[in-house]
Amino acid sequence: MNKIVWQRLTAIISLIALILIVYAQVLHFGFVNIDDSVYVTRNTHVLDGLSFRSIAWAFTSTYAGFWHPMTWLSLMADAQLYGTWAGGYHLTNLLLHIASSLLLFAIFHKMTGAFWKSLLVAALFALHPLHVESVAWIAERKDVLSAFWGMLTIYAYVWYVENPGIKRYLLVLVLFVLGLMSKPMLVTLPFLLLLMDYWPLCRISFGLNGCNIENLQDKSFIVSKTASIKRLILEKIPLFILIIPISIVTFFAEHQFGGVESLKSFPIDMRISNAIMSYIRYIEKTIFPLKLSLYYPYPDMWPLWQVILAGSAIALISILAIRKLARYPYFTVGWLWYMGTLVPVIGLIQIGKHAMADRYSYIPLIGLSIILAWGVPDLFRRLHCKKRLLSIGSILIILVLSVLSWQRCQLWGDSYALWNDVLKNYQVAYAYNYRGLVFAEKGQYHMAIINFNSALQLNKKYVHALNNRALVYQAIGRYSDALKDYNQALNFQPQYADAYYNRGSFHLQSGQLDAAIFDFTKAINIDPEMADVFNNRGIAWGMKGQYEKSLADFNKALRINRKLAEAYCNRGKVYNIYKQYPLAVNDFTEALNIKPQYAAAYFNRGESFIYLGKHNDAIRDFRQVLNINAHYVPALSHLGNLLKDMKRYDESSVQYKKILQIKPDDQDALSALRRLRDLKRNDFK
Numbered sequence: 001m002n003k004i005v006w007q008r009l010t011a012i013i014s015l016i017a018l019i020l021i022v023y024a025q026v027l028h029f030g031f032v033n034i035d036d037s038v039y040v041t042r043n044t045h046v047l048d049g050l051s052f053r054s055i056a057w058a059f060t061s062t063y064a065g066f067w068h069p070m071t072w073l074s075l076m077a078d079a080q081l082y083g084t085w086a087g088g089y090h091l092t093n094l095l096l097h098i099a100s101s102l103l104l105f106a107i108f109h110k111m112t113g114a115f116w117k118s119l120l121v122a123a124l125f126a127l128h129p130l131h132v133e134s135v136a137w138i139a140e141r142k143d144v145l146s147a148f149w150g151m152l153t154i155y156a157y158v159w160y161v162e163n164p165g166i167k168r169y170l171l172v173l174v175l176f177v178l179g180l181m182s183k184p185m186l187v188t189l190p191f192l193l194l195l196m197d198y199w200p201l202c203r204i205s206f207g208l209n210g211c212n213i214e215n216l217q218d219k220s221f222i223v224s225k226t227a228s229i230k231r232l233i234l235e236k237i238p239l240f241i242l243i244i245p246i247s248i249v250t251f252f253a254e255h256q257f258g259g260v261e262s263l264k265s266f267p268i269d270m271r272i273s274n275a276i277m278s279y280i281r282y283i284e285k286t287i288f289p290l291k292l293s294l295y296y297p298y299p300d301m302w303p304l305w306q307v308i309l310a311g312s313a314i315a316l317i318s319i320l321a322i323r324k325l326a327r328y329p330y331f332t333v334g335w336l337w338y339m340g341t342l343v344p345v346i347g348l349i350q351i352g353k354h355a356m357a358d359r360y361s362y363i364p365l366i367g368l369s370i371i372l373a374w375g376v377p378d379l380f381r382r383l384h385c386k387k388r389l390l391s392i393g394s395i396l397i398i399l400v401l402s403v404l405s406w407q408r409c410q411l412w413g414d415s416y417a418l419w420n421d422v423l424k425n426y427q428v429a430y431a432y433n434y435r436g437l438v439f440a441e442k443g444q445y446h447m448a449i450i451n452f453n454s455a456l457q458l459n460k461k462y463v464h465a466l467n468n469r470a471l472v473y474q475a476i477g478r479y480s481d482a483l484k485d486y487n488q489a490l491n492f493q494p495q496y497a498d499a500y501y502n503r504g505s506f507h508l509q510s511g512q513l514d515a516a517i518f519d520f521t522k523a524i525n526i527d528p529e530m531a532d533v534f535n536n537r538g539i540a541w542g543m544k545g546q547y548e549k550s551l552a553d554f555n556k557a558l559r560i561n562r563k564l565a566e567a568y569c570n571r572g573k574v575y576n577i578y579k580q581y582p583l584a585v586n587d588f589t590e591a592l593n594i595k596p597q598y599a600a601a602y603f604n605r606g607e608s609f610i611y612l613g614k615h616n617d618a619i620r621d622f623r624q625v626l627n628i629n630a631h632y633v634p635a636l637s638h639l640g641n642l643l644k645d646m647k648r649y650d651e652s653s654v655q656y657k658k659i660l661q662i663k664p665d666d667q668d669a670l671s672a673l674r675r676l677r678d679l680k681r682n683d684f685k
Helices: 003-028 036-041 052-060 069-082 086-112 115-127 129-136 138-162 166-180 184-198 229-257 268-287 304-323 329-341 365-379 386-411 415-425 429-441 445-458 463-475 479-492 497-509 513-526 531-543 547-560 565-577 581-594 599-611 615-628 633-645 649-662 667-684
Strands: 354-356
Touching: 003 086, 003 115, 003 129, 003 386, 036 069, 036 138, 052 069, 069 086, 069 138, 086 115, 086 129, 086 138, 115 129, 115 365, 115 386, 129 138, 129 268, 129 386, 138 166, 138 184, 166 184, 166 229, 184 229, 184 329, 268 304, 268 354, 268 365, 304 329, 329 365, 365 386, 386 415, 415 429, 429 445, 429 463, 445 463, 463 479, 463 497, 479 497, 497 513, 497 531, 513 531, 531 547, 531 565, 547 565, 565 581, 565 599, 581 599, 599 615, 599 633, 615 633, 633 649, 633 667, 649 667
Parallel strands: none
Antiparallel strands: none
């Protein structure tokens, strides 16, 4: 192995090592409390793994506002491998990011022959702090997965250009479809291929000289690869055709999900102003990635002078890029790459209430990296010590970015730190609400209420904060306040399924069965995929003695979520009522397979075994209940009775004595002990 090969191999290994140093910490992270529940922890289809049922759902669902079956399938594969271990999902994100970084390097090295410039583009992509959000956030699997397929598509396209043929072209189409099915942001990829046709592929026939062949170190690649513009455009038509249905489905999915904001909420002039400012802000954060945030609030309106200044800067850079097309094609391609790939997320069609997002820069930042990697050497081309300066400068930049990314990545290991970081820069209701959820999950209800109050002071119609505060009020026994918040949330947003479900659970807890059934039914009408709602409505029907309706709801809950242990247990109770004891035992056993420490399932299965005459099995189950909860009187009572019937009087009396330690005035236990004494005397006689 010669010196050059050794140096290059060392550089590639060093890049991989740096990525691992920055991101290996994610393997110890859990799920964060924003969207990870939507994509994994509360998504029964994902947690079901790769089953026929879940795969069918992945291809037919627009859940979460996207049609991205490949993203769902990748998460299902993780669930199959890792269960609920968050580190496994993080590992997949990290591996996809490393693969995309190496593919990006391979693409530009193959097209240009410029090893170090290509490696710098890949390193900036791999280690820039703007990309931490895409890698460290499990819910952003769609980002890293679509980028992976996108890189493979570009590489396959370069391979096709080397030796055009139908098989190679079909591979490009297949990979592009897989990318679109991961995240629709790849709709701009055919435009990128056209840009690369000019540089660095130099396929446009009139531009061989204009392409600036001197910028390419591997000139043999472009020999006899030129074509007319008409042919190049026709070549991309199948790709453009694929974009149309994806774009339509995405728009309607987001609209149905409630993600598309109206022109009344965000007027067109506000959107245009924010789009112009965002182009400049992304560049600013690329150069100075110091005030990054998970959430950037939408300003009421940017000052006109700032918008004019930003728009002028964009126009001047664009004019310069066109004028320098022949001499500096990398500058034109890099700038148009950046401008074009941001179009789907720049906010002209406003999705959500945020002004911009770090994750949106995942692919666009490559364009700016191209300008840096090829432009800076051009600026210093006359310096005698150019190579040394560029090498030292590049290493320093990469090391600084790596440190900043490592620091930024740490935030994703702690939801509290993540929302504190947002609130450090922006006082927004959104962040207060999610920080309140962190406190609520820890049982710090007072602090949770303070945060929900702060969110509602900023936005009194913030229904999620009202709903979450109501849950906390309910947990601490402030029932009238809880009901008031549920009512207010539903007054502001009548189609809020979670609020109906939570208010229904409140009514169920307080014994208002008709009110509970009404709310559960409203929730189901809005979102018929809520298994917990069917389960709770089934409980309400059962408490009213309407067991057929109860059974039907438990069946529906289990059709939606085959791993809902509570629904199996509740259905088993109904089977017990109908004296279908073998079916009951099967359901209780299934509940225990899912939730091994489920005391209620052990207890009810124990009762089923009693009816079936399987007393030893019943004793075993009641003992399991007591291992979980030693003070559960009904289990002690059943166990005492069974042992008495089996003439194991001493063991039986121990159970009743335990009951009296818990409830000294328990008349049934006292009576049972007297009866045991009589039985023992009779046996002795």
